[in-house]
Amino acid sequence: MTLVPDVASPVAGWRVWTVADRGRGPELVSPVRPMSWIHREPATATCLEGCAACPSVECRCGLYATAGLAPLVLACRRGAAVLGCTALWGRVVEHTDGWRGEHGYPLVLFVMSGLLLDPVSRIRSTRRVTSAVRHGLPSGHDHVTGPETLARELARLYAVPAHPAPGLAADRLRGWARSGGQAADAVRSEAADGLAGRRLGDPAAHARLARRAQELVDAA
Ligand SMILES: [Zn+2]
Known part of the structure; x- marks a missing residue:
């Protein structure tokens, strides 16, 4: 594990979020500790x-x-x-299989389900969401919209590409994790290249990332 203080180039890595609407439209929320990633602002870690x-x-x-x-x-x-x-940027701690960072902002999103958590349900909702997914039904105040609708909203609110990807699920990810997941690697590597060269604002770099993302959706 290595601390890389104030990295010259941000890193790009995979993660997941739940989604809640706390009155500002759908927001990405860290699933373990229910911290919102506010639209168009860097998320900042606290301890x-x-x-x-x-x-x-x-x-x-x-x-x-x-x-x-x-x-x-x-x-x-x-x-x-x-x-x-x-x-991820700012203070970054590097591990063998990923990173912990001080600041973060999404680069590209794949919306697997349209499940929105009750904004006040917080951590206890994990069990309810598991049950909702297993039974195909929302429970309590969890709210289901279509992945297409949610992807459109997230793309607009975060100003990043967001692809509906209902075919992505735990089993698919597990299969890719075993087989190397070339389509997923291509997405992360394109995102990392764009960041390293500070090119993601460049339409050509954006188009390349969007193409890799679409290939991943098609592979699912
Ligand atoms: Zn700490």
């Missing part, structure tokens, strides 16, 4: 253990992202609605 500089090497705090898909299979089985690549 419940009180680390002054977050993330710290000794702690588990920070915004998480992974190099491959295998660590995300369980979160997807528990009903995370959105898979995506995020940029």
Whole structure:
């Protein structure tokens, strides 16, 4: 594990989110600790253990992202609605299979389901979402919209590409994690290249990332 202070180039990694509408339209929410990723603002990690500089090497705090898909299979089985690549920057702690970062913002999103959490249900909702996914029914105040509608809204609100990808699910991710997941690797590598060269604002780099993302959706 290595601390890379104030990385010159942000890193790009995979992660998942749940989605809740807290009155500002659908928002990405970290699934473990229910922190909103506010539209058009960098998400910033804080530490419940009180680390002054977050993330710290000794702690588990920070915004998480992974190099491959295998660590995300369980979160997807528990009903995370959105898979995506995020940029991480600021203080970044590097692990063997991913990173913990100080700041983050999504780069490209894949909307697996249109499941929106009750905004006040917070962590206890994990069990309810699992049940909702298993039985195909929302429970409590969880709310289901179409993945297409949710993708359109997220793309508009975060100003990043968002693809409906109902074919992506835990089993598919597990298969890709085993087989190498070439389509997924191509997406992350395109996102990382765009960040390293600070080219994602460039329409050509954006088009390349969108093409790789579409290939991943088609492969699902
Ligand atoms: Zn900490």
